[in-house]
Amino acid sequence: MTGLDTALWRSVAIYRWAALAYAALLIAVNAGRYAHPLGGWAVLAVMTAWTAGTTYAFAAPGRRGPALLAADLAVTSGCLLATAWVETEHGMTHGMPTLPASWVAAAVLSWAVAGGKRAGLAAAAALAAGNIAVNALAGVPAVRGLGSGTLNGIMLLFLAGLVVGHVVKLARDAEARLARAVELEAATRERERLARRIHDSVLQVLALVQRRGGELGGEAAELGRLAGEQEVALRSLVGAPPPARPARSGAPVDLRPLLTAHASTAVTVSTPATAVPLPGHAAGEVAGAVAAALDNVARHAGEGARAWVLLEDDGAGGVVVSVRDDGPGLPPGRLERAAADGRLGVAQSIRGRIRDLGGTVAIASAPGEGTEIEMSVPAPRPADA
Incomplete structure (x- = not known):
């Protein structure tokens, strides 16, 4: 009360x-x-x-x-x-x-x-x-x-x-807005405190490992590369705004922080400058679909493959998210054979999530040209005032 x-x-x-x-x-x-x-x-x-x-x-x-x-x-x-x-x-x-x-x-x-x-x-x-x-x-x-x-x-x-x-x-x-503002202020202060401590210790160590590993070469170079990836991911984590925590599943959530959390040296995330709100459940499902797509890139695109995540507002309140990689691409019929074999990563983790939100998924791929997955989620129906 x-x-x-x-x-x-x-x-x-x-x-x-x-x-x-x-x-x-x-x-x-x-x-x-x-x-x-x-x-x-x-x-x-x-x-x-x-x-x-x-x-x-x-x-x-x-x-x-x-x-x-x-x-x-x-x-x-x-x-x-x-x-x-x-x-x-x-x-x-x-x-x-x-x-x-x-x-x-x-x-x-x-x-x-x-x-x-x-x-x-x-x-x-x-x-x-x-x-x-x-x-x-x-x-x-x-x-x-x-x-x-x-x-x-x-x-x-x-x-x-x-x-x-x-x-x-x-x-x-x-x-409710005042309570959320107070919560965000407290979260931001705690994030800044942690960021200062991390910057003074962990990030400096990771940067040193990356630099020295590159100088030494061999296995140390691989260790340096991994340290560099973790440094980028950690900087993105401590620098991103805290994601909204809605009081109810339908409360609006800014989708940007949920996607930028995936940024690393191998993943580039591009989002608009302004908030991209979706109901809390929908935002979580879209973020889950993006995570599944990036997991597929890591598993199947090969070592050294890069991925790009682009978030766009479709102008009508819905969103379009595309995940593109520079891997070898999908052979014709690959997704159909995977579904027939019971491997339903794309069918359920990506298409199933977006379909349940009333959206669509388009997959474009060709051998040697990488793969692009475009997910479109329509604007939610406005709640009764």
Whole structure:
């Protein structure tokens, strides 16, 4: 439970108590002219008990489910409809307030805080129907019952549901962005600290091994080459921005850091200057497909083969990732024979991943001309606001 949620539900509880006090004052002043005065006090007792109960119930996140919200709306509607029995027809005709008065808006606020503007508007619509039903039950003609006071009350309910629901969503989004910014700042500071220590020790040793290995030749040269590859990979790792860690699988993730982690002396990764966001699950699957393609290069393209990874935004929110190598290429029918033999690296690790995302994979290769795998992933469907 976040501090924002606690503050929001505490505010609803404060409003509910303040509105209860106002309704109690109205009932005390008008009880003498009610058709059933004791009914007014009975409704007030129900409102008081429900206010106390909801203050306790909504304080715990685990109890803020659909059942409690539905009960809140039902009790509020019942207190509202009781006005038709307690109030006189004369009072209803001349625009006297309902027994709960502004207390009914507390249910709208609860729905808006729990479910956003759509839930708030739904609760407002239900209570608006209750306001209209009160006049019908009391036998007041529809034209006279829907006076300016009733219409104003209905409009205020809809405005409360719409505005509060929208503001709550904006506040929660802002809180999530702030939490992510704090997390990124902490991760960046830790990365910088580690980078300083690595630069002062490990990277310098790897650079020395690479240089001395090249000078000595023979097996030492191969050791120097490997040290150089590890130096490039480590520099890329400590220098890349930390990848996003979404709170949910559909949260957007910048695909660039997931791909640049594969950079080395044998792999060149090129990405746009701006973020390339994809939903978290999709970004992970694309990165997995790229890793599988590079693994194939390492296994089959031969020693000394190089690979190039290019990430592009297709302009419509989707992405295109190509993995190209300068190896010997694929003989005709190689992929089909591999699939028939049960070796499904390309079929499942690459094509299967991209197909599940609704994308396509194109493979271009010829003997002696290397291989290029182009993966296209379409833009995700926008989530409902």
